[in-house]
Amino acid sequence: MSWNSLLGSIITLLGSIFLFLGALGVYRMPDLYNRMQAGTKSTTLGTMLTLLGIGICHYEWLGQVLILIIFIALTNPISSHALARAAHFKGIPLTAKSVTDKLKEEESKAEVL
Amino acid sequence: MNKIVKIVFSTIVLTLFYFIWTRTTSVNNILVIAGLGLFVSIIYRNYLRSPILSPKKIAYAIFYVFYLFIEIIKANIDVALRVIKPVIPINPGIVKVKTKLKSPMGRLLLTSSITLTPGTLTVDIDGDTLYIHWIDVKDKEESGATEKIVSNFEKYLEVIFG
Amino acid sequence: MDKLPEIILHISTYFVSAGIILATLRLIKGPTMADRAVALDTFTVISISLIVLIACIAGRVIFLDVGMVYAILSFIGVVAVARYIEGGL
Known part of the structure; x- marks a missing residue:
């Protein structure tokens, strides 16, 4: 048993727990934006740790693995940002627990003018 | 002259990526890839940007990467603690913040960093105004939210991108 | 003791597969198209980890190329779906 494979497999296990x-x-999350929060953050760090391990x-x-890590760390936030923007443009509502929605206020102001 | 330096640098970077990916040792292979990289670089010659480098900027960039990594780990522990509770503790909303950064690259890095840090997700950007979904709204007003979310990153990105 | 790293890698494969199953459940349940797109995004990124884990367990380097192509295609696909939801396509 070599130490680098043990260390690598433990890092991989941590990453896979974050992915899970x-x-x-x-x-479990109640609406699209909260789901996206959980999805983006955990999959980015989880994939980075799994690949690094x-x-x-x-x-x-x-x-090769470092190139994959750089690619995922750069593209994952961008794709989630594109999805969030599209969803808000389409008018998918926030969950009922939400306290404020400044973007919607801004859009309705623009419509009135 | 400046453009030729950029094209040559871009070709070297593309060839280096191919070399790291395949670890080939055949010279013919690398020559073909260098030709292809030159072709791609010439196509995109008007979009190549090179920042003006200085030791201070490089030091700030390295420190920024470490800071961002610590923030990502904090964000994941935060998400994990929220997810495993029987009733998920959330107090979400979309808040409006202002950024002082001017360059497009700086704004791209700022929005990506905001998406990866605890509890925040960039929804829309309009000029210098960012709309951010915050999972636990602590301050509904623009100035307070700006101070809590953006200012930590802006300190570094302002130096790096000027 | 000698097999310990391999056993840990197998356990992580189970965790990743459970994650894929949960994302698939959300993909089936999601009430709107945007919810399904978010589930699909999560699903593809988790699949990349699974592909690289399989590459490590099987010891074949070719799966890394598969993972890279899968990452590029999934990014382009998600951006295209986002454009479609927005009405730009």
Whole structure:
């Protein structure tokens, strides 16, 4: 047993637990925006940790894995931002517990003018 | 002249990425990829941007990456603690904040960082106004929300992107 | 003791698969199209981790290329779906 494979597999386990909790958040949260919060944050860190752990296990793959990590860290927030913008444009409401919605106020002001 | 330096630099970066991905040692292979990289760089010659580098900016960029990583870990622990409770404790809403950054790249990094940090998600951007979905609204007013969400990142990004 | 890293990798595969099942349930249940798009986004990013885990367990480097292409296509697909929901396509 080599130490780098043990360390890598433990990091991978941590990342997979974050991925599982993110998916649980996507399943349990009450509305689209909260779901997206859970989904984006947990999948970004979870994928980064999982891939990094595998890169430590097989250190000859580290370069490829780092390129994948950079790609995911750059594109994941952008795709979630595009989805959130589209959903708000379409008029999908926030959950009933919400306290404020400044963007909607702004849009209705623009309609009146 | 400036444009040629940018094209050559972009070609080298693309070839380097291919080399890291495949770890090939054949010279012919790398020459073909360098030609393709040159072709792609010439197509995108008007979109290549290079920031003016200085040691202070590089130091701030490295520190920013570490700061962002710590914030991402905090965000994940926050999400995990919310998700496993029987009744999810949320107090959500969309708030409006203002940013002082001017460059498009700085704004892109700011919105991505906001999305990855605890409890906030960028919904829309309109000029210098950002609309942010906040899972636990502490301050409905613009100035208070700006101070709580944006100002921590702006300190670094203002130096890096000027 | 010698097999410990491999066992931990298998346990993480179970966690990731459970995540994929939960995302699929939301994909089936989601009341609107945007909810399904969010579930699909989560699903694809988790799948990339599963593909790379399979690459590590099977010891075959070709799965990393599969994961990269899957990441690029899923990003473009999600952005296209977002444009469609917005009415831009």
